[in-house]
Amino acid sequence: MPKLDFRLIPKPTPGRRPTRVAYALPTFFTAGNIFLGFIAILKTFEGAISASAGALGPNASFEAAAKMIGVAVLLDGLDGRLARMTNTVSDFGREMDSLADAVTFGLAPAILAFAWGMHYAAIPAPFLEQHIQRVGYFVAFMFLLCGVARLARFNVQANPVPKNPGRPDRKYFVGLPIPAAALLVVAVINSANSDPIRSLTLSFAWMALLCLLAFLMVSTWRYYSFKDLNLLHPRSPLTIILFASLIYLIWFYSQPTLLALAVIYVGSGIVIRIGGVIRRLLRRSTPQAS
Numbered sequence: 001m002p003k004l005d006f007r008l009i010p011k012p013t014p015g016r017r018p019t020r021v022a023y024a025l026p027t028f029f030t031a032g033n034i035f036l037g038f039i040a041i042l043k044t045f046e047g048a049i050s051a052s053a054g055a056l057g058p059n060a061s062f063e064a065a066a067k068m069i070g071v072a073v074l075l076d077g078l079d080g081r082l083a084r085m086t087n088t089v090s091d092f093g094r095e096m097d098s099l100a101d102a103v104t105f106g107l108a109p110a111i112l113a114f115a116w117g118m119h120y121a122a123i124p125a126p127f128l129e130q131h132i133q134r135v136g137y138f139v140a141f142m143f144l145l146c147g148v149a150r151l152a153r154f155n156v157q158a159n160p161v162p163k164n165p166g167r168p169d170r171k172y173f174v175g176l177p178i179p180a181a182a183l184l185v186v187a188v189i190n191s192a193n194s195d196p197i198r199s200l201t202l203s204f205a206w207m208a209l210l211c212l213l214a215f216l217m218v219s220t221w222r223y224y225s226f227k228d229l230n231l232l233h234p235r236s237p238l239t240i241i242l243f244a245s246l247i248y249l250i251w252f253y254s255q256p257t258l259l260a261l262a263v264i265y266v267g268s269g270i271v272i273r274i275g276g277v278i279r280r281l282l283r284r285s286t287p288q289a290s
Contacts, residue, residue: 025086026093029079030100033072037104040068041111048115051196056120063194065112066186070258072104073179098151105182106147113185113210114140120196121203132200139207146214147178153218173223176216176269180223184213184262191255213266221269 047061079097083089118136123129157174188209197203249257 026079026083026088027096029075029082030093030097033075033079033097033100033104036068036072036075037100037108040065040072040104040108043068044108044112044115047194048119051115051120056196056198058193058195059116060194062112062116062189062196065108066189066194069104069108069112069182069186070190073183076101076105076179094155098155101151101178102148105178106144106151109182109185110140110144110147112189113143113206115196116189116194117197117206118203120198121200122198123200136203136207139210142214143181143210146217147181150175150178150217171225173225175219175221176213176223176266178217180262180265181213181217183258184266185210187255187259187262191259216266216269219269221273223265223269 043061043065047059047065050061051059076097079093083093114136118133118140121132123132153175188206197206246257
């Protein structure tokens, strides 16, 4: 049998333009992101109708909406990574990704957060019901508005620098990314078995959490971006074990695991910011003491 001479096979040109299929692949994931956000909004409406009819308790529609947004977070991370891997980053894809994030991680979580955590709270005084409902409208709208402002700032800033810059060899987000804020919202709902909040105290605590997320999205605090994490490079056995353990925990114990991951990431920016303030105070006090 004649041997194949690999020297005769043409090698790919380094500056070759990607094919149309390569450009369509990240857009396909972005379209899936928008679709999941649209379905999450519809499921939220179905859950609200079911709960208003008297079926209070674990709500399958709210649960489905939360899971749709959670899967969309995964797709949102894949479309950008695929675009960078295939060298198909474009202005059109960037703008479409931002619009998809505004729908799936801004509008859909805001509607779900209001329907699940504010609409069915028991209000002792009837004359306060309308005012508390308006407060809920405002808080949900602020979550949406701050998320959209975060996306707009991300698009117009080429090299944003956080207020507390970290190591120069690592990449950071300036402010909490809107997918992370949406993930914490749906993780809390999922961990509560999608049972709507009926306590006014818990409803106010839920509003406070949404206000905190809205503030973190428009802040200039540092959050790790994971963009320098290259999955194509070889990994150590310890890293493989950690990834496998994480997949196992998410598969069998999804509620506490996803909630813990979302809380740790959202809280990381707060801890880093507080640590930076403490270090600056210590530097100022040291010369005075000396």
